[in-house]
Amino acid sequence: MSNDQESTALPDELQMKFLHVFTQHRNQLYSYIYSLLPNRDDAEDVFQRTSLILWKKFSDYDDSCSFFSWACGVAFYEVKNFIRVAQRKRLQFQDDVIQQLADERAEIPQLKFNQRASALQDCIQKLKEKDQKLVDQVYRGQSPVKDVAEATGTAIQTLYNRLNQIRRQLTHCIDRILSYTGEGK
Amino acid sequence: MMQQNSQNENLYDLFGALCNETITTEQHLMLEKILAEDAEARRDYFNYLELHLNLERLHDEQPETEIDFHFHAQTIPNFQEKVSSKNTFTTTQSLWLMVTAICATIVGSFLFLNLKPSTPTQISQVETSPKNISVAEVTQTAAVRFADGAPVLKVGSPIETYQEYAISAGQVQIVFSNGAEVILTGPAVFESGGIEHLAIRYGACSVYAPEGAEGFTVETPLSNVVDYGTRFSVNVSEAGNTDVQVIEGETDVRPIKRDDNSGITAKRLTKGMAQRLTTNNGLVVDQIPFDSHQYVSTLPDRVISYTTTVGPRRKAEDLTSVTIQRGGTAYQYAVEDLIGIELTHYKGSSFLTRNDGIDPATDGNPLTLRRHLLDQDRSLLTGVVNPSGSTTPLTAPPVMNEVEDPNQPNTPGMAIRFREPVINDAGPDIVLFDLQVIVHTTAGDAFYATPLPFASKRKTHKIEQFDIDLASPEAKSLEKFWLHIFNNKQKSGISSRNELETALGNGGNLHIVGAKALAVGIDLSDLGFAEGETVEGLFLQDAQDNADIIDPVFIAGLPPLKRPKK
Numbered sequence: 001m002s003n004d005q006e007s008t009a010l011p012d013e014l015q016m017k018f019l020h021v022f023t024q025h026r027n028q029l030y031s032y033i034y035s036l037l038p039n040r041d042d043a044e045d046v047f048q049r050t051s052l053i054l055w056k057k058f059s060d061y062d063d064s065c066s067f068f069s070w071a072c073g074v075a076f077y078e079v080k081n082f083i084r085v086a087q088r089k090r091l092q093f094q095d096d097v098i099q100q101l102a103d104e105r106a107e108i109p110q111l112k113f114n115q116r117a118s119a120l121q122d123c124i125q126k127l128k129e130k131d132q133k134l135v136d137q138v139y140r141g142q143s144p145v146k147d148v149a150e151a152t153g154t155a156i157q158t159l160y161n162r163l164n165q166i167r168r169q170l171t172h173c174i175d176r177i178l179s180y181t182g183e184g185k
Numbered sequence: 186m187m188q189q190n191s192q193n194e195n196l197y198d199l200f201g202a203l204c205n206e207t208i209t210t211e212q213h214l215m216l217e218k219i220l221a222e223d224a225e226a227r228r229d230y231f232n233y234l235e236l237h238l239n240l241e242r243l244h245d246e247q248p249e250t251e252i253d254f255h256f257h258a259q260t261i262p263n264f265q266e267k268v269s270s271k272n273t274f275t276t277t278q279s280l281w282l283m284v285t286a287i288c289a290t291i292v293g294s295f296l297f298l299n300l301k302p303s304t305p306t307q308i309s310q311v312e313t314s315p316k317n318i319s320v321a322e323v324t325q326t327a328a329v330r331f332a333d334g335a336p337v338l339k340v341g342s343p344i345e346t347y348q349e350y351a352i353s354a355g356q357v358q359i360v361f362s363n364g365a366e367v368i369l370t371g372p373a374v375f376e377s378g379g380i381e382h383l384a385i386r387y388g389a390c391s392v393y394a395p396e397g398a399e400g401f402t403v404e405t406p407l408s409n410v411v412d413y414g415t416r417f418s419v420n421v422s423e424a425g426n427t428d429v430q431v432i433e434g435e436t437d438v439r440p441i442k443r444d445d446n447s448g449i450t451a452k453r454l455t456k457g458m459a460q461r462l463t464t465n466n467g468l469v470v471d472q473i474p475f476d477s478h479q480y481v482s483t484l485p486d487r488v489i490s491y492t493t494t495v496g497p498r499r500k501a502e503d504l505t506s507v508t509i510q511r512g513g514t515a516y517q518y519a520v521e522d523l524i525g526i527e528l529t530h531y532k533g534s535s536f537l538t539r540n541d542g543i544d545p546a547t548d549g550n551p552l553t554l555r556r557h558l559l560d561q562d563r564s565l566l567t568g569v570v571n572p573s574g575s576t577t578p579l580t581a582p583p584v585m586n587e588v589e590d591p592n593q594p595n596t597p598g599m600a601i602r603f604r605e606p607v608i609n610d611a612g613p614d615i616v617l618f619d620l621q622v623i624v625h626t627t628a629g630d631a632f633y634a635t636p637l638p639f640a641s642k643r644k645t646h647k648i649e650q651f652d653i654d655l656a657s658p659e660a661k662s663l664e665k666f667w668l669h670i671f672n673n674k675q676k677s678g679i680s681s682r683n684e685l686e687t688a689l690g691n692g693g694n695l696h697i698v699g700a701k702a703l704a705v706g707i708d709l710s711d712l713g714f715a716e717g718e719t720v721e722g723l724f725l726q727d728a729q730d731n732a733d734i735i736d737p738v739f740i741a742g743l744p745p746l747k748r749p750k751k
Contacts, residue, residue, distance in 0.1 A: 015552070016552065016561075020561065024520075024521040025521070027238075027242065030238070031234070031235055031238055034234055034238060035230070035231055035234050038203050038204070038234060039206065040206070091208065091210060091213040093217050093220070094217060094221075096221070097217055097220055097221050100220075100221065100227070101220065101227065101230075104224075104227055104228075104231070105231055108231060110519055110521075111506070111517060111519050113235050114492065114505060114506050114517070114519055115517065116232060116235060116236070116239070117235075117239045117242075117492075117505075118492040118505075118506070119341075120236065120239050120240070120243070121243070121495075122341050124243070135240060139240045139241050139243070145205070160201070160202075160205045160207060161201075163201065163204075163205065164197065164198065164200075164201030164202075164205070167197075167200075167201060167204070167233065167236060167237065167240075168197050168201075170236060170240075171197075171229075171232065171233060171236060174232075174236070177322070177341060
């Protein structure tokens, strides 16, 4: 491991550059991986592996190309490797669907997602108080839904259904805001 | 239609089950089939998953448990041990660790420091009256001020029926759900009764009613101006007198009859016609000279709005995008698409750090520099601030030695170099964010901007009004920050970029008084550049017109517009 550590050392200037571009694109990269492997543990595992590979291989990166595109290329093969090694312990999409999702997800301009993220902040404030509280508990508190259900004496499926409705409501709200500004979906 | 709705319901149920991690094998197969066949479903899938992640990211700045984010770890293997030994960490926490550990091997990063536990803040609920329906939305504001007690409108605010709004200055653009666009210029008082109606009690408005918005009516105290697919302006005086100017298409001006025997009837106005309605012992209608300048087609080019991450107190931290109108068109730029800068000279007195107060010069990492607080992060809380200045613009090339020569003192102020030349294109070409304490000048601190390299044919431009100023509804309140001051007792500050990195600071103080992030666009045309010419850098000086000094926290160039220039 220590040898590996030495071999991964980048010159200072490259280190700074890596920090700069990786920080810019980390959420975007995680989203890309999650869209191919929509399970938290799996996506996180692949994200970590991908990040380390990007770090090690950064001296090969041609900065005349998009960092995100380069990172997606690395991530895509890590997703495929992961699925092969994991031998489908969990439900995963078939290769051709993953390929299709990967191609299309990488092509969507980040600006579209930034606009949606911005609109989301306004839409959350339009939720009913009890829905805001549920979002708060599940997403901020990161409490398992099971714990929230126990604490509130609610059936767990009821909470799952409610979360589905909230996310759908937020999706409609975001679409409506963006349609006002002509951005659409 | 019902079948379509049912399919959508089904699809969203599948998305929900996926995000809840309760999806069954059968549901998974069904989802896979839909995604394989339906491009629209794939688009909805990406948006839904991004929403799910964004809900988590909105709360990323509010960790529940204390995580040690000091940068002792020096290697990636250390990071791996840390992650593997804490396999109960959530995704968010592990992501932070991932990034943080990598950063730790690189710099004692100032980018990720505001991570101490905080008291969670409940998301506030917006109460809306069930009687009021939103019929339009504010899409832009420019230098707007609101009358005392009137509702504050910002970009995205709904316009509700039967709610009176009053602006005392500036402009607001609203777009109705039928597509009608209205620009109101203050002072103005207005109210809407529905999606095809706007009552102007006082002030000026310009209306563009595209196809589909025919029938849109502007009601004034003396008339109803009914649109038939057109552009027109309406100007109402305090006494209720009304001027109507038709720029394009046709409009009916229907006087409000107070006396059935008046004999005054509706009149159709076409392009180039204008009419004035007044009262003088009854309603009087006069033709007036057409004045196309009464019609406002767009708001001025400027910084319209910006978005940020939010911190523990749900206030702004890091810039994520900025929307700027250039040549009449609004463009939203993700922060990573902007042209970065390098701080090349500094003579001043202070710098700002995040709420942890860590000074990059004393964090033990030689790779972190104080200048990076301005030129290598996107935080609106950090910067190299309080540059010295001058009451008059520069008339000679500034002296900018790395170490000050006592025989030739450095010029007060600061200089930046763009990482690539910035092209003079339509509207603003450079954006500057200023941290402004809420009790300081509303318009923002005045400063001079001089292009570099210095040339006598160029101009120094004095900026006295920020596009987004303290009173702007688009100005965001900032999280807490620390102010570090050099030579505070002598009030002398420091004289060079070398001193910026080496001089002893005062250790910093948590700034108690709140602040907002202001923004201004700088047009290179104002600095003497022709369209298409490029600038390499800028020299900035506080205008020293009062005790407050400009605090730049983010500066960037804008990429050139892709459309061909006129």
